[in-house]
Amino acid sequence: MSSKSHAKPIVKPIGGQASNARTENAAGWLWASPWVVGFLGFMLLPIAMSFYYSLTEYPLLEKPIFIGFDNYASLLSDGVFLRAVGRTALYALVTIPLSTILALVIAGMLSARVRAGGFFQAAVFLPTLVPMAASAMVWLWLFNAKDGLINRTLAAIGIEGPNWLTGTITFGTDAAGQPIQMPWAFLSVVIIALWGVGQAVIVYLAALREVPTSLYEAAAIDGMGPIRRFMSVTLPMISPMILFNVITLTIGSLQVFVIPYVITKATPGGDPRSLYFFTSAMYDNAFVYAQMGYASAMAWVQLLVTLILTAGMFLVSKNLVHYRAG
């Protein structure tokens, strides 16, 4: 890279304002074209196709047949689909708060700058780099009811560990005398999700470090104890990052697929419905049953739910999130 002196005056472009603006315009579109083309071909077109297919019956090997909103109507009475959606919602409702609290607690501990803090940070972050297929295998082994590390360790202290992948937890009975149950596999998948908080921890840690200590000092002088300081100083100051992470987690939770898929395939004795989520239903309908029309309707429902939730979170956050000026 050559470097000449910077002491020259700014040179006006040759050719006048208008032609320069025109060439700049062309240049801009040219340079942006990779993304624009990619957007048109791999984003806009699929979305449009997806919408069109959702209005058709399309068994893939034959031509799509227009059926209007019949797919959407069928979805409303499709028990398998509705339960999958409910399961996904429950998964999100459980995972997001637990994940956020865990990440904040760990980030809080890391922000105290103890010795070997780098090691602890690495330890927490490392699992997020593991391919999901490998994570599934490792946890399959850990959760193994007979020989897995978890149950063996529990047995060593006298507790009989549950059937993490095939058992059910019963919470008692409901009004009709039916047992209220949840498959252990659901909890296992949540645990695996919590294993991946490392990325959120790093984000929160950076945010915590940005909080000016002067605020803490002022709060302490005002007589606020540690809990009050956390609620009134820390939380508001890092609330933008919390919002960012919660939105990211929500979008991710709605799409959960790989780990449940691998575990279900690896557990022939288990209940395949116990880990059947939104994307599992979409995948099956699109690539196993080859019902692209029906799957596309599901996809649009997922898209709409994602957009509505994200927009909703942004709106709600206006009152809760504190954005620092400047």
Next chain:
Amino acid sequence: MSEGTFKVRESHWSSAATYAGLLLVSILFLTPLAWMVVTSFLTQEQAAQGPEVFVDGVKSFTPSGQAVTTPIDPTEIPRQIVRNYYGEHDANGVPIHRGVWTDDGVNFPLYLRNTLVVAILSVVGMTLSSAVVAYAFSRIHWRGRGVMFTLMLATMMIPFPVIMGPMFIIFSKLGWIGSLKPLWIPAWFGGAFNIFMLRQFFMGIPRDLDEAARLDGCGHWGIFWRVILPLSTPALSVVALFHFIYVWNDFLAPLIFLTHRDDFTLALGLQLYQSKAGNTPWNLLMAASTMVVAPVLLLFLFAQRQLIRGIAGDGLKE
């Protein structure tokens, strides 16, 4: 009011409790990976008996039905590692024992090659194209720039499952199904997140450097290659690093777009290995998992600071 420095701990807890807490958390988070590696060093029977096997030894029965415990022989372990990961052949080269690498049903060497091909092509394409588009969003003034940028940010919210079905159809019309192309060609059109990140970074590079290059006779192309790119190596390497890891770990896209078993990537191969007939023994499955995980972990050891900076974003602030 007291004078002097006022020390307030951000974490509000005593140092010892924090240290203990972090230690516990680290143990919990690292144990799965540690156990994966340890299991991959054992024989099938040793692995099946849980952690007590290190203390008590392997419990088995003699032919006469008597219970007997054999402690693990540490000198056998290196040989077992080779047996698990690679396999064992007799003097004539005939396989006695098939390890992960020489498995006859699951072709890991081929899958490694496939994964590397996709990863390298993908990373080069993604980094280059994202930089080019980021340049457009940061260094060129064109009509529609704002709209396109906002549009790009909005696309980050589109769930992949929504487009995966139609993308399969598009790819099959293009004739790409049945090859590795669907996995790496799209990367050459940039990624919204990477473009966004690079754009933020580029905006932090002083404009007078552009001017200097312009006086040398450089157009946009020259400025891009001689000014922007050389100064952006931290951000570019973060993009490359993260995308490499993303491609290496990707499961859903290969699952959908790869139709020939010979095209499988390591992630798919691992799942195939687990589900093949006659249930794969845990020690071998863990060896396979370790193999798939190892490159990413190595990358982490060498590029830890880059990775963490990339997420925390402080290396990329303007």
